[in-house]
Structures are given as C-alpha cells and as structure tokens.
Amino acid sequence: MVSYNLVPLRRLPEAVEKAMEIRDKLKLNGSVQAHIVDTTTAALDPYVLMDDTKPSGGTALGFVKRMGDAAFKMEGHPMGLGLFLVFNLRKMHGNATSAYSAVKGVFDPRKKINGGKTFEVWTKYPWPGLRSIPPPGMAIGLEVAAILRRVKPTRDRFVRAYEHTKEG
Amino acid sequence: MGLLRDWHYVEKAVQIPALAELIREALIHALFVRDDRVLPRDLIADLNRVPPVTVKVKEDAEVRKLVRVLNGQESTVSLGLSAEDYHYFRTQLGVGRTREFGVTMRPRTLLTYDWIVPEQRGVQLDFTGYAGIEFAVDGHRAIAQVGALWKRLYDEASERGHLVPFVPTVPLDFAVGDALYGDAPFASFRGGFASYVNALRTISAYGQRARIGFEEVANYGTAYDLLHAAIPLAGEFFIPLSAALRLEAKPAARKTLTYGFDDPAKLSAGLDRLCRFGPGVNWVHITDAVAAKILRPATPPEASTVQVSLGATTTGIAAKEKALDVAMVGFKTKSSETPNPYDVSADAYRKTADTVARSLFVGEVHVPAKSFGEFLGKVRAFGDQSAAKAGAYANLHETGSVSTYPFFSAPKDRTKVYDLSKGVRAIVTRTPGAAFTSRLAHLWDEEPNFLRRMSLVRSLKLEIDEAHVVQPLISP
Numbered sequence: 233m234v235s236y237n238l239v240p241l242r243r244l245p246e247a248v249e250k251a252m253e254i255r256d257k258l259k260l261n262g263s264v265q266a267h268i269v270d271t272t273t274a275a276l277d278p279y280v281l282m283d284d285t286k287p288s289g290g291t292a293l294g295f296v297k298r299m300g301d302a303a304f305k306m307e308g309h310p311m312g313l314g315l316f317l318v319f320n321l322r323k324m325h326g327n328a329t330s331a332y333s334a335v336k337g338v339f340d341p342r343k344k345i346n347g348g349k350t351f352e353v354w355t356k357y358p359w360p361g362l363r364s365i366p367p368p369g370m371a372i373g374l375e376v377a378a379i380l381r382r383v384k385p386t387r388d389r390f391v392r393a394y395e396h397t398k399e400g
Numbered sequence: 401m402g403l404l405r406d407w408h409y410v411e412k413a414v415q416i417p418a419l420a421e422l423i424r425e426a427l428i429h430a431l432f433v434r435d436d437r438v439l440p441r442d443l444i445a446d447l448n449r450v451p452p453v454t455v456k457v458k459e460d461a462e463v464r465k466l467v468r469v470l471n472g473q474e475s476t477v478s479l480g481l482s483a484e485d486y487h488y489f490r491t492q493l494g495v496g497r498t499r500e501f502g503v504t505m506r507p508r509t510l511l512t513y514d515w516i517v518p519e520q521r522g523v524q525l526d527f528t529g530y531a532g533i534e535f536a537v538d539g540h541r542a543i544a545q546v547g548a549l550w551k552r553l554y555d556e557a558s559e560r561g562h563l564v565p566f567v568p569t570v571p572l573d574f575a576v577g578d579a580l581y582g583d584a585p586f587a588s589f590r591g592g593f594a595s596y597v598n599a600l601r602t603i604s605a606y607g608q609r610a611r612i613g614f615e616e617v618a619n620y621g622t623a624y625d626l627l628h629a630a631i632p633l634a635g636e637f638f639i640p641l642s643a644a645l646r647l648e649a650k651p652a653a654r655k656t657l658t659y660g661f662d663d664p665a666k667l668s669a670g671l672d673r674l675c676r677f678g679p680g681v682n683w684v685h686i687t688d689a690v691a692a693k694i695l696r697p698a699t700p701p702e703a704s705t706v707q708v709s710l711g712a713t714t715t716g717i718a719a720k721e722k723a724l725d726v727a728m729v730g731f732k733t734k735s736s737e738t739p740n741p742y743d744v745s746a747d748a749y750r751k752t753a754d755t756v757a758r759s760l761f762v763g764e765v766h767v768p769a770k771s772f773g774e775f776l777g778k779v780r781a782f783g784d785q786s787a788a789k790a791g792a793y794a795n796l797h798e799t800g801s802v803s804t805y806p807f808f809s810a811p812k813d814r815t816k817v818y819d820l821s822k823g824v825r826a827i828v829t830r831t832p833g834a835a836f837t838s839r840l841a842h843l844w845d846e847e848p849n850f851l852r853r854m855s856l857v858r859s860l861k862l863e864i865d866e867a868h869v870v871q872p873l874i875s876p
Contacts, residue, residue, distance in 0.1 A: 240616040327611075331612070331638075335626060335629070338856055
C-alpha cells in the first residue's frame, strides 16, 4: 500500500524519518521512496506491505492516515482524496472548501462521475442514515485501524519473513 | 478582469427584443466603441456608471471588512470611517437602497484596454500600497502581495540568490496582481505564470480569508485544481491579495545571447529547433525591428531579434552556448553584449516601459513556432495597410508555441483598437494552429464549445461568489 504525500523540499529529511517512524510504530514492513517535484516540493511515497489474507490486514490503512497527518504538520499535504481520504478536504482547503464543492456542483450536478468519493462518502447500503456517512467517519475508522495495528501483538508474516531472511 | 461581466452582458443584451435585430458583432462594436446612436438608453446608462469609491488597500483586514459590508453582513458603521468619509461612502454607493454593491480590483498597468461594462457604482480596490514581498530564507519561494511590482520582485530575488523565472513578454511596469486581475503577460520558456504559483491568498465573497493551493508545496492531488483553473480569472471568483510564488535558484552563470535574423523562414526554423533545447533556457524573448528599436534605441535592429537567457554552471555554460548556436543556425548576427530588457536598473526599466506603453496592443496570439516568421510578416503588412506601423513582442515556450503580442503605432482610441483587433483576428484565422486571445476575441467567439465553456465558468462564478460581491454580473 502506497501513501502519496507532498512535503516542502526543505523538510524532506524530516519527512523520511517520520515515515520510517510511523512504519515502525505500526509494526509494518515497507520502504520510503521520495523524489523532487519542483524547486519547492518533494514527493514522499512510502509504501508498506498489507497482508490481505488475514482479517487484520486492512489495519495497515491506518498508515496512510498517519502519513497524511504528518504531511499536514510539515506544511505539506497528502495526495488524493478518494473514498478513504475524503475527510482531508477541509484540512487542505479551509475556507476555500466550498469553492471546491462548487466545481463539482457545476461540472457534475447529478454526481454521476466518481460520486460520493470527494465531498461525501457514499456506502453500498441503501438505508437512510447509512446511504452516506459524514467524511470524518472515515477518519475515525482509519484512526481506529492505526490504533489496532499498533496494539497488535504479532508482526505480519511479511515482517517475520523479512527479518528471518535478514538474520539468515 | 471583468471578462465574465462583459461576456454575460453581451449574452443578455442580444436577447433584448429591441436589439435582437442587431447582429452580435454590431452590438459588441457599439458597446466597445460607445456608439450611443445605436444603443438603447438603459445600456448607455450602464456603461456610464463607474465605481465612485476607490479604497487604497493597506492590509487584508480592510478588504475583509469591506466585503462584509458590501455583502450585507456588517453595517457601514463597522468600517470605522470619519464622519465625512462615512457620509461620502454611503451617498456615493447609495447605501440604503435595495441594490447590490460590487467590488473590483484596479490593475496597476493594463496592456490592452479596460473592460466594457464598468463596476456599477461599487468599490474599486487600489493595491498600489499593498506591495510587500516576503522571501523564504530556506527555499526558493516568495509571497508577493498583489501590488508588488514585478521588477522589484525580480531585482530583490536576484539579490537574495533566487531567480524569478517568469518575465513580462511586453516589458511594462506590471504589478504581480496584474496577472491575476489584469492582463500582464508573464511567462518563461518552461511555462506560463500560473505554473509558478503555489497558492493564492484571497478574500472570499463572504469576507473570509481563503487560501487556494498550498504556499510551500505544489497543489497536485488535492481535489480539483481550482488554483490553476482560477488564476487567469482569479479576480472573478475571489479578491486575490497575495501570491505564493515558486522561484528558482539563481544559476552560477547567466548569459543573454542575442541572435539577429533577416529571413523569417530561418527565424521560424530556429525557434522550432530551440523548442527542443534541453534545460538551461530561462526565457526566449523575440522582437521585430520596431519593438527592438523601442527597447534598444542605440542598437541598429535586425528584422527579428531573438534573445535567449541561459543559465548553467560556470563550466557548463560554454557548452550550452555552443548547442544554442547550433539550434539557432541561420542567424545573421550574434552578440552576448546586447542588454536584455529585464536586467537593467529599475529606473531604466520604467523609462523603457513608458515608451513601450505608448503603443496600441490588441491582445495575445499563440502561433506555432514554425509559422511565427510568416505571421509576423502578415501583421506588418496589415499595419502598413492600416496606416499603423506594426510590431511584435513574443515569447517562445518549450511546447513549440510562440506567445505573440502584436502592437501598432496608433492612437489608443477604441475605434482603432476595435478595427486593429479585427484585422489581427482575420490574420489569425488564416494562420493554421494560431489562436487569438483578447477581450474582444472572447466576445466575438461564437463557437458552440467555447460558449458552453464560458457558460460553465459563469455558473462556477455564480456558485463561488453567491453573495454577488466580486465583480458581480449585471444584465442590461
């Protein structure tokens, strides 16, 4: 799973450290990639392995949330505002958020294109109240995933395999 | 700069039964040149209304308060004006009547011409005194308030080891804000002005501080790219106050190489090759003989002059120059001593800008580099036919397009501007791959997809500026 973030170029070393710190805290196995975008911006794309054969695999999503929060703290921002990261919209744009919703409203008034993924979260359930959930709901879910990940007593088999190879 | 208001006004005016007989272009002509014999009385009244109050902005809090007063959120008392000013403000604006008040930004320097339909009895903001520039100490960034002069930004950045990559193709004394709510033609070889803007600090129609984009990093992947969609018309959606600009490191060695061409075909071929030049070119400025004479009166001009600003390491610059000579093969003269229009003292720049500003500009023409020489010839011939000697300033982009600003030695009266714009449009329609962008060109354009796009932009404006404060649209 890859987490895409942009951070100020001057804070790239700090950002790399932070990515490794979050990865280790969440007991994940992964790596940090970065590249320079322009004279002010660096892209930080750390990735971690997700064991989707286990029920606990999804908790690795918490890494993306934590990395996004770290990018904000460093005056940068996470990239992408899909289903899982929609709650970042207001953090990103503050008072200008309504102007972004206006773009959607004008170009896609019937919400036919990628609906329910940028300004609100639609679920697959048709029942009122569950049809769409407020974006902060996703933030809570991912934060819970990160906490579960942290308290998980065992490491993923990827981590174990990697450590085994290293020792061998 | 009021494009949407003018466009909306024309769109609505053609629907008036009394004007339905008049063809669209005749109406635009009458509105533009103020032919009051053709126009109904109500339209003449609209064109005569100008903003009676000008506010000289010193800090953003003033703008916030003003917007909140204009959109009805606060009373005029909260402006804290003296009794005399308070009375003036209320009477001039007609506060108390049931009408909307708009706010408009006055560009410091206009390249072409003013908008057609003025702000109707609203407030005009003058940002001349709002001109601070804040350079980052730990990176190549700056936050420039909209009133800051480009030349000052350029010089101060250079003193601090930065390079302002974008330059005005027509070297007038523009402020940074003129690119946001005016028509300042800033560009570099690698991109337009917008590509160097990380964020805009603005005041929304509700008087809130709204930052569009990110000041320290690029704006990619943060929902729709509203920043770059809005920049060319930023003053239609928000009140821009500052721009967070992405600068570059000042190269260890810089050189301006000047190539003279006497053959338009060789010039076009050289520019076409130059588009494929690797990194190192900061900007490519092109002038014809008339423009060159204005910029460098002491130097005998060639038919066309291409100035290339190169930046590289001290050891690498010689190799770059050699490669450039190969790309520009076919030139008649070459010099590395000829001064460029930008690296001169502020006084000299202003003096030249005053001379440049005397010419009549009609707008921007994008021409493929391959056809530039031919286009220049056609503009020159058209100028001779119209008894208005023609010239051009241009800027080459690495995309292969030349952004050209034709000008004419003619008095700046609206009829002349209209006729010359029409002539340039006729040339552009006969030049494959060329496009004419100007206020009049936009109003003339009746291509269905263009009209659909404009209609979407108008809807976007009405959504973002729901309070109808930022250059509000008016109907005749």
